[in-house]
Amino acid sequence: MEKVLLAGVHLPEQMDFEEELEEMKQLIYACEMEVEEVWIQNLRSINKKTCINSGKIEEIRQRLIIKDLSTVVFNCDLSPSMQQTLESIWNCEVLDRTYLILQIFQKRAKTKEAFLQVEVATLQYFLPRLKGSYTHMDRQKGGNRNKGLGEKKIEIDSRTISKQIQRAKKELKNLEGQRSLQRRKRNKNEIKKVCLVGYTNTGKSSILNAMSQKQVFEKDMLFATLNTSTRKIEYNRHEFLCSDTVGFVSSLPHTLIEAFHSTLEEVKEADLLVHVMDMSSNSLENQKKVTLETLQQIHADSIPVLNVYNKCDKTDHPYPLLNSNQVYISAKEDISLLLKTIDELLFSNQILKIKIPYGNLVNEINQKCKVLKQEYKEDGICMEVEMNEKMISKYIKYLE
């Protein structure tokens, strides 16, 4: 594995810096490289020309020579000119976070749609980076890792790239059309839909595997799943569809959010979202936040959510356990409690007409139930809501 130097830029607003660096190491590992040394620079703000300051640049330059390293990876995103300047000072390859994520996505893309989405995002990343020559482009170092991207950079000019982007986008639109047709068919059949969502590597694919006992690609690497895969699950004489999704990640490059929007379309159509979290992760809170923000971005934040704390076998927390809207499990052991909870949420619902006084009860209803209609009145909100038995017992007094 190629060894690299990780340059960690620490700005005052980065509260979870340690966890961020840990994640960077995993991203680097997923790109088949290994961190040999970490150099941290604390900064009030980014240097516009070179990202880090001249003193640190010189220290790193010397270190690269001593250690015979030819790649530096930054934990943040670099502008094309920063990247170019640093490459010429260090005479080595300088990579940023977006580049790594694009590399991983490119390797993992399994379906035509995922492949095209990554292609669009990759070309958009390289378009502003065509000016000037890149050392790592010319050298083609790092074996296979750079091959696809490097070749692309050398061979094509910006006009060709723009054309390629347009072509790929057009093809994607066609595929999206086919997808929505399939979805409409599904809607007609009215089979309930569940989507597993959550930060990358939390165990979504493992849960789907355990549910269906058919193999969905599961791996201890970031972004193992790039296309959604759906399985029909039978439980308690009920049937529902369960979809796996691409893992979310903090500060996903803008171009990729756009590219993966259509993959996440499925999430918007779900009757229930199962938010899978890694109970053993030090960055649990941050990962939770990123997932909730992503759901907001794709306008899926009004769908009922079941919170699942997975990997409890790696913690001291008791499991399997159900605590209000939270299920604690280990996908490696018994997930029947999760199935039972999903089944109850999906199939014991009734539609009620209620009037709720203004206040935080409304928030709870919006989070946990499917609101079909709502009308604002003087003394409260009239709602038509799909509720499960537990919620019904709580809200029965508000029946209209």
Ligand SMILES: Nc1nc2c(ncn2[C@@H]2O[C@H](COP(=O)(O)OP(=O)(O)OP(=O)(O)O)[C@@H](O)[C@H]2O)c(=O)[nH]1
């Ligand atoms: N110990 C333990 N390991 C788990 C558990 N669930 C999943 N894993 C492991 O965690 C790693 C990631 O699991 P995946 O199911 O691929 O995670 P994912 O959420 O689908 O990841 P992405 O597709 O990258 O978003 C794998 O090595 C799993 O074997 C669990 O409950 N306990």
Ligand SMILES: [Mg+2]
């Ligand atoms: Mg997965």
